[in-house]
Amino acid sequence: MKLFGYELPAASSLLLWGLLWEIVGQLELTFFVPALSEIFATLVEISTTKPFLKALKETGQAFALGTSSAILIGIPVGILMGINKLLDEMLLPWVNVFLSAPLTALVPVLMVLFGFGLKAIVITTALFAIWVIILNARAGVKQINPSLVEMANSFGANSWDAFSKIYFWAALPEILSGVRIGFIRAVKGVIIGQLLISIVGFGALFELYSAQFLMKHFWAVLLVLFAMAFTISEFLGMLERKVSYYAASR
Amino acid sequence: MHDKTQSPNAVEVRNVCKYYDQVEALRDMSLDIPRGGLTSMLGPSGCGKTTLLKIIAGLLPATSGEVFVNGEAVTGPGPERAFVFQDFALLPWASVMRNVAFGLELRGVAKSEREAIAEKCIADVGLNGFENSFPHQLSGGMRQRVGLARALSVDAELLLMDEPFSAVDEQTRRKFQEDLLNLVKSQNRTFLFVTHSIEEAVYVSDQIALLLPRPSRVSEIIQPSGFRDKDPDSIRRDSEYLDIVDDIWKSLRSYVE
């Protein structure tokens, strides 16, 4: 969109919405929407307090553990499924089931089995992320151009070399794409886990602030979460673009 | 002021310029297209011929200059012009019948009437029997025939064709060229044809306008005459045909190297 002949950058309308938010807040139109500037002030204030840092640490831990497990288990499983037809036929229906199933429904089970703590949240996060990672790793392997395989064989490459020098890179764009989507799902997982379990991490903070109607605090934490989710997603998108230059011409 | 009675030219292009942002695609282009028969605009890639064709069709605005079709200035698409697209532009969810009748459908013609007209056009392009097929079931050549039938169905005086045979294989292309020759003879319309193939242009055209690349301008107009009434098969061996092809290649060669 052009204004006075200059092309406006993509997300610049968010500035407009931010401005609107500020105005609504300043005019005190509703109790539930405080001014954006005051939210930022509160954010700065609480970001050094113990409960916030504790929540950040717990959430960060759960997220890191959950996503690394999902990656460490998911990528190999996906690759194996891409290579071995028998395994693929047996596991694929299940992967598809859990990909589209409302995983939220499983959280109570996890709570019951693993208690009300960090463990349950880590597992929730991993579960949210793993299916799409598996599927994309599998897709990445399956679409490896047969010519590349023939080329590897014709030059006498051993299994390890073939994998690390050719197949891995050929499948990488899809794998990264899967990881990116998996991470977004993991963020949802870690939040949903905390919301339902609510005595750890940000879930606990939300409970606390909403019970006391501390709107500014509530929004501050919410914005932090959204910002984190957005940053992670953009960072991964950037990584993906770095590898995608060769994706289209494989 | 232009005389609106039948001028001898179907199309008159006057000093047309076209800029895409900073890129000059057409500069001061002037050209007359005579009524009836087939005129082709020939030139290497990037010489602006498709751009000019679309300006004549009213699908693109010229940056400056004017185009007159039948003496009237072009301001947009019009019922007297029909366009055949390089990539066919068929509706993939519609049958051949519906695709061919689509131009008439947009004009509000009643269903039975437009299907009757479409039926005839489908036969004219040799696709009888395929009325209920869908584009994905057809080969590239057949899809282009659908596009051609669609253009014929709206009974436009001027048929504009944008490299219509470039997306089909060589054998189909040759057949198309022969069929086009017959079509031009049997229809009382003006055909304006864009191509980058020299042989094709010389084979099908009554008049060839040679266009040179950016910025586009007309370098010469050629009117092959001797072999126009020969049968399709002998034309390709006619010496005048071969000479003209050679001459054109010599003219264009320097622009490709």
Add this chain to the structure above:
Amino acid sequence: MKNRPLFLKILSGVLIFGAWEVAGQIPVSFAFPTFLDSMAALWVMTVDGTIFVAYAETLKPLVVGVLISAFLGIGIGVWIGLSRKFDWLVSPLFIVMQSAPLAALIPLLVMVYGIGLTSKVFVVCIMAMPVIVLNTGGAVRNTPASIVEMGNSFLGSRLQVIMKIIMPSASPIIFVGLRLGISAGFIGAILAELKITPTGVGDIITYSRSIADYPAMYAAIFSIILLAVLFLNVLERIETVLFKGINKGLVPD
């Protein structure tokens, strides 16, 4: 063998459910019932109708929410696809909503709208709308320029081009968006029940957990997953049938 894929599917099902049974027998945890126990509980709930009543409750906010999201979402999406200004203004909002963990807004919604049907419908809407809007917007905006140009060349009015060319061309992707939206809405509905007030199936889960009736709890969860998967598979099949071949005949091969 002839029906190998089906055979393997059944085999893997047997293996997984068998593992569940064994794990429950060991037991892996006092809170892990066997497969058969859970199926028995499910059977009981089906026969005495509890499960149907429960789903009726759960489906209320889901259906309402999905319908609202579909109409609003497609409407906004089409507008985004057709108008660059509107796209600039509104798309970033939905893009942020897509990557943001919207579930975090649930406590806020509860604060504003209380614990009734309204807030549950809202939860379903905020989960379902972003993907519907963005898919629709993308599909409309990315209509192949060629067929739009064709419509213009044959003197189609703007409305004709939108209704006869752009919308049919975009429908496969809009449908995908709807499917993903329903999926997300489903998650929203369950979440709403587990978090806001237990009604319907969420209630069965919460209640049976509180009285340690684990077979019933697992049965309810199993039924949710089963239903969701079946429904989405049906949708996918409809999609394949409806849109067979549509995207193949558009451009030269």
